[in-house]
Amino acid sequence: MTTDYVLEARGLIKAFKGFTAVDNVSLNVRRGDIHALIGPNGAGKTTVFNLLTKFLSPTRGQLLFNGRDITSLSPDRIARIGMVRSFQISAVFPDLSVLENVRVALQRHRGDSFFFWRSETSLASLNGRALELLESVGLAAFAPHRAADLSYGRKRALEIATTLALEPELLLLDEPTQGMGHEDIDAVAELIRSVNRQCTVLMVEHNLKVVADLSDRITVLQRGTVLIEGDYQTVSADPQVRAAYMGVDESEDGQTSGRPAIAAGRMQEIRV
Amino acid sequence: MNKRTLYCALVVLALLAPLAVYPVFLMKVLCFGLFACAFNLLLGFGGLLSFGHAAFLGTGAYVTGYAMSTWGLTPEIGLLVGTLASAALGLVYGALAVRREGIYFAMVTLALAQLMFFVYLQAPFTGGEDGLQGIPRGQLLGVVDLQSNMAMYYLVLAIFSGGFLLIHRTIHSPFGQVLKAIRDNEARAISLGYQVDRYKLLVFVISAALAGLAGATKTLVFQLASLNDVHWLMSGEVVLMTLVGGMGTFLGPLVGAGVLVSVEHALSSGTLGAYVHVAMGMIFVLCVLLFRRGIVGEFPHLVSKLAKGIRRRLPMR
Known part of the structure; x- marks a missing residue:
C-alpha cells in the first residue's frame, strides 16, 4: 500500500x-x-x-x-x-538541558505528558535512549549543559537529535x-x-x-x-x-x- | 543539600513565627503568597501573563464565603467548594484565552475578569458594595475551633505548604517539562507534535484553582469577601508581587507578597495611607531598574558576584 x-x-x-x-x-x-x-x-x-x-x-x-x-x-x-x-x-528549548531537549520529544509517545502530579524522575527511563540519540550527533558529552550555552552548530545538531527522537x-x-x-x-x-x-x-x-x-x-x-x-x-x-x-x-x-x-x-x- | 536546609529552616521559622509576629498579618502574607505562587506558575513557568487573576481569587473568596455563611458548611468543605468554583471558571476562561498569545492573552483575561467584577457587584447574593461580612470560620473537621488565630494560622500554613508543594511538583513533572518547552519555543513544541493549547489550558486551570484556594482561605481568615478581591487592582498587585519577588523562582512570589503586604501594613495605619499605591509604584520602578530578576532571582547572582570578588582578593595576600 x-x-x-x-x-x-x-x-x-x-x-x-x-x-x-x-x-x-x-x-x-x-x-x-x-x-x-x-x-x-x-x-x-x-x-x-x-x-x-x-x-x-x-x-x-x-x-x-x-x-x-x-x-x-x-x-x-x-x-x-x-x-x-x-x-x-x-x-x-534554551532553558532545558541538552538531555531534556531530546527527552521532551521522546516523552510524547509515553502518554504521561499531562501528569502534573508525577515526579520528573519517572522520565529517567528515557535517558538511555536520549543519550544514544545525542551520541549519534556527537553531543553526548554535553548532555547536562543548558541548550542555550551550545554553539550554533551544536544547537543544530541537537535539533536534529530531537527530531530523530520522533522517528519521523x-x-x-x-x-x-x-x-x-x-x-x-x-x-x-x-x-x-x-x-x-x-x-x-x-x-x-x-x-x-x-x-x-x-x-x-x-x-x-x-x-x-x-x-x-x-x-x-x-x-x-x-x-x-x-x-x-x-x-x-x-x-x-x-x-x-x-x-x-x-x-x-x-x-x-x-x-x- | 543547600536547598533542603533552606526549606527546613523556613518551615521551622514559619512554625515559630506566630509566637513573635501577629498571626493575622502572617496569614495575610501566606494567602497572598499562595495567590502569587499560583500566578507565577502561569507566568514564570507557562509564559502566560494573565491580567485577570483577581477573578479567581475573588471567586474562591465569594463562593466559600457564601457557602460557609448560607449553607453552614464546615471549613474544609467550604474551601473545597471555593477552589472547585475557581477551577471551573479557570476552565472556561482558560479555554477562551489560550487561543490568543502575548498581549491579546492578557487583554482577554482582563476583560473576562472585569465581567466577573460586575457579576459580583450586581448579583443578589454577594452583598454588592458591602461584600459578604461576618463569615463564620467554623470548626475544622468539626473538631478544631478556628476562632483561635493560632489554630487558623496553622491551617493557613498547611494550605500554603500544600499549594506550594503542588506547584513544585507540577513544575518538576513530565507535564512541567513540556510546559517549559512550550514557554521556551512554542513553534518547536508544536513541530514535535504537542497540542500546546491543551497544556496551556491545564496550567491555567491549576493556577486558577490555587488562586481560588488562596481567596477561599483569605475569606476564612478575615471572615470577609469583598469587591477588592475581584478588582483589577488586585490583578495588578499579584503581577507586582511576582515581579518584585522574582518571576520563575519558587520563593520569589512569597517574598514579593511579604514585601507588598508589609508596605501596605506599615503605611495604611498611619497618615500616609493614601500613599500606598505610590509606594508600590516606587518599589516596582526600583525593582525594574535594579533587580530585574526580582529579589529572589537576583540573590544567587549577588552571592556569586561576592564570591568572585573574594576569590579575586585571596591570591593577593
Whole structure:
C-alpha cells in the first residue's frame, strides 16, 4: 500500500493580501530521497515549507502524505503522523538541558505528558535512549549543559537529535547550514546523510555545494512557482536556473556544463 | 543539600513565627503568597501573563464565603467548594484565552475578569458594595475551633505548604517539562507534535484553582469577601508581587507578597495611607531598574558576584 511518494503537494497556492507568495506549486518527494528545495531569496521556499507542515494553511491545493489527504490537519497532528520539521533559526528549548531537549520529544509517545502530579524522575527511563540519540550527533558529552550555552552548530545538531527522537518518516529541514562556518557545514551535511538512512529528507538549502553533494532530487522555485525539478545535473544545466541564480545567459553555458561541482562553487560565491 | 536546609529552616521559622509576629498579618502574607505562587506558575513557568487573576481569587473568596455563611458548611468543605468554583471558571476562561498569545492573552483575561467584577457587584447574593461580612470560620473537621488565630494560622500554613508543594511538583513533572518547552519555543513544541493549547489550558486551570484556594482561605481568615478581591487592582498587585519577588523562582512570589503586604501594613495605619499605591509604584520602578530578576532571582547572582570578588582578593595576600 506504500506509494512511491512520501509526500505529494498538488497545486499549492498561498495568497496573502494582494500578493500570491506561492502559486500553483506541485512537489513530489520520493521515499528515501534527499530532496532539496532551492531558489533565490523571496522565491517562497519557506512559505512552501510552512504550507507543507501546515504552519500556514494553503489558500488552495492538496497535500498527500503516503497517499492520504492531510490538507486539513493541524501542524501538531502532521508531526504526529511522521512529518517533522526544523526551523530556519535553530529551534532548541534554551532553558532545558541538552538531555531534556531530546527527552521532551521522546516523552510524547509515553502518554504521561499531562501528569502534573508525577515526579520528573519517572522520565529517567528515557535517558538511555536520549543519550544514544545525542551520541549519534556527537553531543553526548554535553548532555547536562543548558541548550542555550551550545554553539550554533551544536544547537543544530541537537535539533536534529530531537527530531530523530520522533522517528519521523519525513524530515523537513529549513536551511540546516545557514549561518555556519565550513567545519560545521561539513558536519551537518554528514549528519543529514546519515539521517537519510532512516528517513526521507526534504530540505530548503542555500549552500549549493551541500545541495550538489547530498540531493537526489532538486526542485527550483522562483517567484512562487516551480521552475524545474530534477537531479543536480539536469537542474544545474538548465539555462533558466542559471539565469535566475547567476545572471549568466545561455551563451556562457558551454564553459560550465558537465562540471557541476565548479558550477556549484560559483553559484555559492555569487550568493555570498 | 543547600536547598533542603533552606526549606527546613523556613518551615521551622514559619512554625515559630506566630509566637513573635501577629498571626493575622502572617496569614495575610501566606494567602497572598499562595495567590502569587499560583500566578507565577502561569507566568514564570507557562509564559502566560494573565491580567485577570483577581477573578479567581475573588471567586474562591465569594463562593466559600457564601457557602460557609448560607449553607453552614464546615471549613474544609467550604474551601473545597471555593477552589472547585475557581477551577471551573479557570476552565472556561482558560479555554477562551489560550487561543490568543502575548498581549491579546492578557487583554482577554482582563476583560473576562472585569465581567466577573460586575457579576459580583450586581448579583443578589454577594452583598454588592458591602461584600459578604461576618463569615463564620467554623470548626475544622468539626473538631478544631478556628476562632483561635493560632489554630487558623496553622491551617493557613498547611494550605500554603500544600499549594506550594503542588506547584513544585507540577513544575518538576513530565507535564512541567513540556510546559517549559512550550514557554521556551512554542513553534518547536508544536513541530514535535504537542497540542500546546491543551497544556496551556491545564496550567491555567491549576493556577486558577490555587488562586481560588488562596481567596477561599483569605475569606476564612478575615471572615470577609469583598469587591477588592475581584478588582483589577488586585490583578495588578499579584503581577507586582511576582515581579518584585522574582518571576520563575519558587520563593520569589512569597517574598514579593511579604514585601507588598508589609508596605501596605506599615503605611495604611498611619497618615500616609493614601500613599500606598505610590509606594508600590516606587518599589516596582526600583525593582525594574535594579533587580530585574526580582529579589529572589537576583540573590544567587549577588552571592556569586561576592564570591568572585573574594576569590579575586585571596591570591593577593
